[in-house]
Amino acid sequence: MxxxxxxxxxxxxxxxxxxxxxxxxxxxxxxxxxxxxxxxxxxxxxxxxxxxxxxxxxxxxxxxxxxxxxxxxxxxxxxxxxxxxxxxxxxxxxxxxxxxxxxxxxxxxxxxxxxxxxxxxxxxxxxxxxxxxxxxxxxxxxxxxxxxxxxxxxxxxxxxxxxHPLADSVAMHNDPLPAREQLGLPADAQVVALLPGSRGGEVAKLGALFVDTARYLLAEKPQLRFIIPAANQARREQLAAILAEAPNLPIEILDGQSQTALQACDAVLIASGTATLEAMLFKKPMVVAYKLAPLSHWLLKKMVKSPYISLPNLLAAEMLVPEFIQDAATPEVLGEAVLTQLRDGSKQTQRFAELHQSLRxxxxxxxxxxxxxxxxxx
CATH class of the missing domain: 3.40.50.2000 (Glycogen Phosphorylase B;)
Incomplete structure (x- = not known):
């Protein structure tokens, strides 16, 4: 035995x-x-x-x-x-x-x-x-x-x-309507998910940037709705403090529910990391941003040999998803990139389906x- x-x-x-x-x-x-x-x-x-x-x-x-x-x-x-x-x-x-x-x-x-x-x-x-x-x-x-x-x-x-376990757990096809119903979102609204990261340091560097990008998007498309999942109570409090500086924006903080948010949305503004893989598996057009401490960024630029930072681009071996790092990530630039994906994100989503299958x-x-x-x- x-x-x-x-x-x-x-x-x-x-x-x-x-x-x-x-x-x-x-x-x-x-x-x-x-x-x-x-x-x-x-x-x-x-x-x-x-x-x-x-x-x-x-x-x-x-x-x-x-x-x-x-x-x-x-x-x-x-x-x-x-x-x-x-x-x-x-x-x-x-x-x-x-x-x-x-x-x-x-x-x-x-x-x-x-x-x-x-x-x-x-x-x-x-x-x-x-x-x-x-x-x-x-x-x-x-x-x-x-x-x-x-x-x-x-x-x-x-x-x-x-x-990848996520590729196994996420279905190849996901209907956004049940997720929207669960989150109380209108079936006919255009919804953008904001995912600035699960760590405190990430939210500190990207949270306000993503909120400012939402403000830019609203100036172009006033009917947009936004959802922003909080990984835990500490992140919720951190995000609430950021939103308190930008009142009256139609941004709803969710307690967890990141996958529900991805299923419900039309496009995603997202921090580089594992969450980009989740967004890919849900076949959602996305724009990737990331910021580090200046010295960390300088050191990484000297050492990194890969041309991409996001997992979908690494898997596709091409710049399928727009990536914006450090000073290149501004509300205007990110906002225009998100608008492009809202108009037509089919190039991303078709390739995402192929990549999803390869990881199951x-x-x-x-x-x-x-x-x-x-x-x-x-």
Missing amino acids: LQPLKVALVAGEASGDILGAGLMQAIRNHCPQVEFIGVGGPLMEAQGLQSYFPMERLAIMGLVEVLGRLPELLSRRKRLVATLKQQQPDVFIGIDAPDFNLTIELQLREAGIKTVHYVSPSVWAWRQKRVLKIRQGCDLMLTLLPFEAQFYQDNQVPVLFVG CDASQRAAQGVLQLLGRM
Whole structure:
């Protein structure tokens, strides 16, 4: 009879919490006797994870911003490695958060613990020498995107392309009317969703910009309606404070419900990140914007080799979605780009359907199978 499994996982933000929860459920479907330990959010905790500290302590945006939290992060990682060496899990799975997790993987693998990294860091775009550390510290890389797997194969890293769980969970076709009814939006209104990010730093840099863009759009199309999902109560309060400086705009803050907002809307103004993939899966024309601290942006410009920042463009290998970074992101420029998509976003949406299909691979199941095969438990 097989011994119960002990699986350690560490996720650093909301998107990792979603991936981790799906993976945990799939592992349990194969191995009901399993214990989960590590760090994760509410979804992973609902799947039975014993989280050693709040996942939010790992969610930091930008290169410069991390410096103020570096002593805490290093201390937490050191204690976590010591705890995991003591606990001796069968496998450690680092979910995204590469700057935190790759070092853990290296140290645990040296201690004889199997290691998996779930969600490739952007080594194909910048800091490509990290692949050497990954090869040394990682028994298996699980990638969500097909072009990533090829990069690891070329660099002799064991890899499995699993597809993207979001592509599995979002239907190929979505009727906006039920979502509009749920949100109390008129069936015949033109609706723009504003998604300035789930982190406090992102909302601080993009929230007011997106609200100013809504004001610009209203001057051109006074009947527009706007919805802006808040990832949590802290983001809701942050957004409410921004909207208080711009009264009487038809912008409704939603409690979560980002996917409902995407289903209901006609176009999206969105921060670069995982949410752009969600918007793509809902086949919504979008405009992408992003801002960083000036020094972080300067450093990234020197290091990034990829021509695109948004996932739809990386998947399409073309500038399918307009992208505006730093000073290029102004209310006027963003507003005109959104108006263009409201007039005709069919080029984006047709390509989005093809890309969606390519990512539907039952990702959580494939990822779980990869982990269990590594452990000889399939």
